[in-house]
Amino acid sequence: MYVVKNAWKSIVRSKGRNILIGIVVVLIAVSSCVALAIRSSADKVVENFKETNDITATVRLDRMAMMRDAQTRGADIREALVDIPTLTIEEIKKYGTSKYLKDYYYTIEATLDAKDIEPVDISGWISGPAIIRGFNNPDRNQGGNQEGTQGGNQGGIRNPFRDFQGPVIMFGNFRVRGYSSTSAMTEFVNGTCKITEGSMFEDGETGNVCVITDELAKLNDLTVGSKITFTNLLDETKTYEFTVVGIYTDTSSGGDSRMFQNPFSDSANTIITNADALYNIVREAQELSESSGSGGNRAFTNLINQVTPTFILKDPDSVDAFREDLEKMGLNQYFTLETNLDAFKESLRPINNLTSFATTFLLLVLAIGSVILIVINFINIRERKYEIGVLRAIGMKKHKVALQFVSELFIVTFIAFIVGSAIGSAASVPTANFMLKNQFNARQEQQQRINRNFGRFGEFGDNRPDVRSGSGIFGPRFERPAFGRFQGINEFFGLRSGANYITQINAVINAEVIAQMALIGILLVLFSSSVAIIFILRFEPLKILSNRS
Amino acid sequence: MGILTIEHLSYSYDGRKKVLDDINLEFEKGKTYAIIGKSGAGKTTLLSLISGLASYKEGRILYDGKDISKIDKEKYRSRNIGVIFQNFNLLPHLTALENVILSLDVSELKIKDKKKHALEILGKVGLDEEKAKRRILKLSGGEQQRVAIARALSYDPDIILADEPTGNLDRETAQQVMEIFKTLARDYNKCVIIVTHSPMVSQSVDVVYSLQKDEKIQ
Ligand SMILES: Nc1ncnc2c1ncn2[C@@H]1O[C@H](COP(=O)(O)OP(=O)(O)O)[C@@H](O)[C@H]1O
Numbered sequence: 001m002y003v004v005k006n007a008w009k010s011i012v013r014s015k016g017r018n019i020l021i022g023i024v025v026v027l028i029a030v031s032s033c034v035a036l037a038i039r040s041s042a043d044k045v046v047e048n049f050k051e052t053n054d055i056t057a058t059v060r061l062d063r064m065a066m067m068r069d070a071q072t073r074g075a076d077i078r079e080a081l082v083d084i085p086t087l088t089i090e091e092i093k094k095y096g097t098s099k100y101l102k103d104y105y106y107t108i109e110a111t112l113d114a115k116d117i118e119p120v121d122i123s124g125w126i127s128g129p130a131i132i133r134g135f136n137n138p139d140r141n142q143g144g145n146q147e148g149t150q151g152g153n154q155g156g157i158r159n160p161f162r163d164f165q166g167p168v169i170m171f172g173n174f175r176v177r178g179y180s181s182t183s184a185m186t187e188f189v190n191g192t193c194k195i196t197e198g199s200m201f202e203d204g205e206t207g208n209v210c211v212i213t214d215e216l217a218k219l220n221d222l223t224v225g226s227k228i229t230f231t232n233l234l235d236e237t238k239t240y241e242f243t244v245v246g247i248y249t250d251t252s253s254g255g256d257s258r259m260f261q262n263p264f265s266d267s268a269n270t271i272i273t274n275a276d277a278l279y280n281i282v283r284e285a286q287e288l289s290e291s292s293g294s295g296g297n298r299a300f301t302n303l304i305n306q307v308t309p310t311f312i313l314k315d316p317d318s319v320d321a322f323r324e325d326l327e328k329m330g331l332n333q334y335f336t337l338e339t340n341l342d343a344f345k346e347s348l349r350p351i352n353n354l355t356s357f358a359t360t361f362l363l364l365v366l367a368i369g370s371v372i373l374i375v376i377n378f379i380n381i382r383e384r385k386y387e388i389g390v391l392r393a394i395g396m397k398k399h400k401v402a403l404q405f406v407s408e409l410f411i412v413t414f415i416a417f418i419v420g421s422a423i424g425s426a427a428s429v430p431t432a433n434f435m436l437k438n439q440f441n442a443r444q445e446q447q448q449r450i451n452r453n454f455g456r457f458g459e460f461g462d463n464r465p466d467v468r469s470g471s472g473i474f475g476p477r478f479e480r481p482a483f484g485r486f487q488g489i490n491e492f493f494g495l496r497s498g499a500n501y502i503t504q505i506n507a508v509i510n511a512e513v514i515a516q517m518a519l520i521g522i523l524l525v526l527f528s529s530s531v532a533i534i535f536i537l538r539f540e541p542l543k544i545l546s547n548r549s
Numbered sequence: 550m551g552i553l554t555i556e557h558l559s560y561s562y563d564g565r566k567k568v569l570d571d572i573n574l575e576f577e578k579g580k581t582y583a584i585i586g587k588s589g590a591g592k593t594t595l596l597s598l599i600s601g602l603a604s605y606k607e608g609r610i611l612y613d614g615k616d617i618s619k620i621d622k623e624k625y626r627s628r629n630i631g632v633i634f635q636n637f638n639l640l641p642h643l644t645a646l647e648n649v650i651l652s653l654d655v656s657e658l659k660i661k662d663k664k665k666h667a668l669e670i671l672g673k674v675g676l677d678e679e680k681a682k683r684r685i686l687k688l689s690g691g692e693q694q695r696v697a698i699a700r701a702l703s704y705d706p707d708i709i710l711a712d713e714p715t716g717n718l719d720r721e722t723a724q725q726v727m728e729i730f731k732t733l734a735r736d737y738n739k740c741v742i743i744v745t746h747s748p749m750v751s752q753s754v755d756v757v758y759s760l761q762k763d764e765k766i767q
């Protein structure tokens with residue numbers, strides 16, 4: 001093919017011009033390669049992140065909304081709060097069927113007393129049922145309106161404060177947690193808690209088995225196989241026998257024990273069982289509570305917010321759809337859906353910023369590069385008008401002349417593109433990580449600023465006060481279950497801000513990037529040679545006879 | 550019937566006064582022709598029409614009995630007719646040899662050794678290998694003229710068209726060039742058409758046509 005041969009000769013002949021084109025193309029190729037590699041790798045990272053990190057959701061009672069509503073109705077706020085709607089396991093199972101969910105689990109929490117064992121108690125409080133009067137502000141339940149007392153033991157339904165006005169709520173010495181699935185045991189998943197003896201019961205276990213802390217075991221001389229007999233706070237005759245199948249150690253326990261004003265607040269007194277077993281006890285207690293009186297004079301036990309569901313969504317984008325689904329399925333209006341979507345999005349923010357930066361950069365480089373190439377080619381073609389005329393005059397067909405010019409451009413672009421891509425692929429990994437680091441640092445500084453604003457001691461990545469030991473039994477405890485997995489990974493990264501930032505990217509030149517680069521290369525050649533093609537197709541060879549002397 | 554026939558050919562540059570008006574000419578193989586006329590008479594215009602670089606609307610030009618406006622003009626230009634332009638139209642950054650080879654390439658004729666063939670032709674017009682490998686810019690006017698002739702001859706066309714081939718040459722060189730043309734007609738049976746205003750040329754050709762009178766002078 002003489003056209004290609006001549007194109008090559010022509011390239012060699014006019015080195016200056018072609019080196020200039022080559023440099024422009026190399027720069028375009030390097031930039032595009034880096035940008036594309038970053039984009040594709042960022043996509044992979046996001047994909048991978050979405051696969052390994054779940055969007056988890058839970059529902060939470062909006063007490064403020066309840067109070068507001070009661071106020072506008074003119075009803076007694078206290079009383080309104082007594083009739084707090086509760087989630088039942090049946091309800092959660094129903095919501096669990098939503099098509100937007102990948103999985104779901106739930107935890108129940110209750111405080112119970114046990115006949116034959118003593119709680120770990122270093123608070124100096126007399127052990128026995130704690131009684132809280134009046135309406136309970138969960139955010140202040142460590143505050144002043146909490147009283148401890150020795151439980152009466154008259155048998156039957158006991159309400160030691162029956163002479164007082166208002167509802168009475170009683171607590172046992174042990175915090176019993178029932179999990180519907182071992183996935184919900186985030187402390188075990190992330191390693192805060194570890195079984196030291198025996199083993200955790202299997203998923204699907206519904207029997208009366210439990211796992212206790214090593215401290216509790218030591219204090220009461222319990223081993224795997226020992227029995228614990230729980231009692232119903234409202235009726236001591238009702239007992240439930242549980243078998244210890246495992247003993248665990250909680251590495252986060254200890255700390256400031258003065259905070260534990262009630263034994264159940266001490267993590268050492270936490271007993272883990274399955275949701276079904278605990279639910280059986282809770283249900284009976286509820287029935288007893290209902291029969292104990294009505295309105296403001298009822299005796300309560302256990303928990304009000306005792307069932308905490310965790311829904312794992314299939315897709316971050318279906319949060320709103322799931323919320324609607326819940327409403328359709330009859331979720332009480334006072335429950336709101338809470339997700340870790342913000343933390344999830346926050347985690348992806350640096351990488352998303354990087355992606356959009358890479359895209360903008362790519363488009364800019366391509367636009368500027370194309371303009372430069374068109375200008376160079378325009379000048380080139382004007383300089384070579386005579387050559388085109390001669391080629392046409394000696395009988396070369398238009399399309400062949402055009403082909404020769406395009407070939408020249410193609411060869412130069414091709415070589416420069418290969419060189420540029422090679423440089424680009426070598427440069428993409430450090431560039432990507434450098435840019436990601438900048439993104440990350442920017443977010444980190446922002447986070448530190450926010451922390452300081454809140455007077456939090458920790459710098460970014462520092463420990464926050466442990467949610468579990470601090471918050472009372474009424475408090476929303478969603479952070480742990482809902483964000484549990486997240487935090488597990490955060491801890492791995494040494495970050496505990498809820499958001500798990502991606503700080504490393506493995507920019508790679510894969511088939512996709514190569515294909516995209518090839519496309520860019522072809523478009524560049526077509527784009528810049530379009531000037532030449534148009535000129536050649538419109539060229540009248542006669543001109544060279546009259547225009548030259 | 551000659552190899553080239555011009556019938557009632559008229560031409561004007563986009564709507565202006567006619568440059569050529571009802572031209573009728575006949576050319577045969579084996580003869581040399583001169584087309585004479587004053588400057589601006591339309592000699593170059595006629596040549597561009599014959600070579601297919603310009604297209605006519607009135608009259609027609611027949612090559613081997615076929616209307617050239619209806620045939621593949623590029624093929625016609627690259628194989629059947631060799632044009633030696635007034636300004637040569639060689640590619641200045643190429644060597645003489647490369648210019649000739651380029652024409653051979655364009656003609657797409659099956660020639661085994663194009664370089665050898667091109668050197669032979671250049672040799673015939675009086676350019677040795679050393680000169681053949683020089684760039685056009687490093688050759689004299691007369692030498693460039695020879696390169697243009699060699700290029701026109703390289704693909705062995707039936708018709709050789711030359712626009713003022715001796716215009717810029719000294720008398721001696723002009724005579725040498727004329728000798729080449731005569732040889733081409735006599736020994737190689739080419740139809741050689743020379744556009745000129747030089748009496749020396751018109752005296753040494755077989756037939757002279759004047760554009761002013763549209764008539765055969767000799
Ligand atoms: N491309 C052109 N456009 C318009 N007029 C032209 C063009 N080329 C030549 N002419 C005009 O046509 C006439 C003939 O020109 P030309 O054929 O070059 O004459 P010659 O070669 O005999 O000197 C002249 O008047 C010239 O000005």
Ligand SMILES: [Mg+2]
Binds near residue numbers: 592593
């Ligand atoms: Mg002329």
